[in-house]
Amino acid sequence: MVAGASTSRTDGRVQRGEETRRTVLRRAVEIASVEGLDALSIGRLATDLGLSKSGVFAGFGSKEELQLATVRAARRIFSDAVLDPIAAEPPGLRKLRLLCESWLAYSRARVFPGGCFFYEVNAEYDARPGPLRDALAANWREWHATVLGLATGARDAGELRADADLEDITFTLIALLENANPQALLLDEDTPYERAHRAALRRLRADATDPDTPALRADR
Amino acid sequence: MVAGASTSRTDGRVQRGEETRRTVLRRAVEIASVEGLDALSIGRLATDLGLSKSGVFAGFGSKEELQLATVRAARRIFSDAVLDPIAAEPPGLRKLRLLCESWLAYSRARVFPGGCFFYEVNAEYDARPGPLRDALAANWREWHATVLGLATGARDAGELRADADLEDITFTLIALLENANPQALLLDEDTPYERAHRAALRRLRADATDPDTPALRADR
């Protein structure tokens, strides 16, 4: 009791439990990316996955906890899809550019069937106080800090001008990326991704110390 | 019957009906801007407004029709708040800049309590086929065409370079504006509006024939 540290070495029961939790969350993340966190319903998840409603419920304790767990699961997926591929890249302008491309590929490839998970749920909860908004705000700050960190790295590497407003650059890049998503989905087009890519490179070039660096060629 | 053209000159009955419809829609638009079109419920609207559920229902015929009417109502409010104020302005770079400022003021002032109505509902329905998505896509195209039209006006006035990519400019401006909204709401900050404004001016300046035109001074 002192430290509930042990479910022995390997408990097949809890292992099975976590497996179902994962199954539920995999589906939950899909639904939420298309229809929002409000559209998550325990009964529907149960039906979709051939489980019992009470079983699904028991795995999370409440609907809100299910929603929070869904956000956490989405964060991991996002991180795997967008951040991991460029993790090994050394700081610099190239890394920042690769991040943009990685993000666009992530939205384009429909890693979440509804496009960017966070675009959807941020819009859903940005004006509704509560634990969900708090969690989403934290995720946002984390994402923002990541981009800002890469921008800082590029400046420290001497590839962005010393007086560049890194916060403004971060804001602009995120805006361009995020906005490609709804436009591509709503109009069923691919061009928004190209425009976002072009515009992002353009913005970086504007504050680059060497606008002719291979990472920033205009390519028309 | 030949032409159902007449509900006489002034029929107090239908007038009263339209009045309640307006009342319902005013509330519906508020709710939807914060919680989305899915969160609209006939019973809730009735309770909120002291009407009967069936009364509200009868005014629209179906939930989907209520949602579509809500979108139309929001479109009018948006147009009044953002477009009307600059309608008299002659085409040119200044008008384009004023549009950006008008939009930012609209989001900032919470014309809709949940920030930009369309940001919310586009995210909600951009991945869900159906009449609602179609209506939202049409609205988007209209908005896009408006911005593009102003950009074209600015170029035709000789204030934007002839070879400027107006589509890219339009995409970028919209992205900057729309993205200020969720960030301001989610983090409860005002700075995103300032960043969006600065970034929009910056983008326009980049393709302006005379970057020192008063409409585009950097102001720091």
Add this chain to the structure above:
DNA sequence: GAGATATTAGCACGACCGTTCGTGCATTTT
């Protein structure tokens, strides 16, 4: 006035919601 017409109210329906409860079952611990 009478009668037509359009808006609103009252009520009931079936479906689904989140949640609670008691139970069965497989696994781990003793």
Add this chain to the structure above:
DNA sequence: AAAATGCACGAACGGTCGTGCTAATATCTC
């Protein structure tokens, strides 16, 4: 072998949902 643990089940709870029906009410035409 017995006890304890943890997951999943089915049934049921009170609510709310959208949507029909029918009746009452207000306003029009005549």
